[in-house]
Amino acid sequence: MGEELKVIVFALGQEEYGIEVDKVRTIERMQPITRVPKTPTFIKGVINLRGIVIPVLDLRGRFGLNETEPTENSRIIIVAANEMEVGFIVDSANDVIDIDSDTIDSPPEVVGGIQAKYLQGIAKIGDKRLLVMLNLSEVLNKNEIMQLEQLEV
Template identity: 85%
Template sequence: MGEELKVIVFALANEHYGIEVDKVRTIERMMPITRVPKTPAFIKGVINLRGVVIPVIDLRGRFGLEQTEATENSRIIIVASNDLEVGFIVDSANDVIDIDSDAIDTPPEVVGGIRAKYLRGVAKLDEQRLLIMLNLVEVLNKDEIIQLEQLEE
């Protein structure tokens, strides 16, 4: 048996993703977002989280998935990594589960179109479902954003 990991499970385009609980500050319902001009399309803008201004990213956009309108189930997961605090818009956030760190396998080369470097690994939830563990540092990597911006221009 490896270490027990507490993981927040959220859904994005019919897939299940996981982030370690200690990286997550809060989970919020959708709230008004103020657009910030001249930023990549997946950066939705900034929100007021109890007096602190926090940027919000649409994770669908970040992973190059089709962006959809927010629904009743949409949530903003506020994560903190290094000295960055960022909100992720996800389709829904439903669960907190314990998984065994041994149960996380290294990701296969191609997983649902999302490049492997954003992923820490894949864990089996039950017979049907797989849980994709996010690599937060890579998701929040700004160097790549700069490249993206250059691509857009």
């Protein structure tokens, strides 16, 4: 048996994704986002969360998927990565589950149009469920981090 991982499960379209709980600060309902000029379209802007300004990315746009209008189920998942906090807009945040690290396989080159570099692996849950585990350091690679840090100023 491998290590037990606690994972937040969220959805983008029909696909389910996971982020380790220890990287997630909070999950928030959608709220007004202040647009910041001269940023890529997937960087939606910033929010003021309890006095802290947090950059917000649309994960659909980040992965090159079609962006959609937020719904009642849309959430902003606040993650801590590289000593900064960033919000990810997702279609819904469904669940917290435990998975065995031994059930995580290397990702294929592309999953649902998303490049493997953004993925840590694919976790098999039961017989039919697959969970795409995110590689946060790639989702927030140096180019994006530099742009996000400029937003915080």
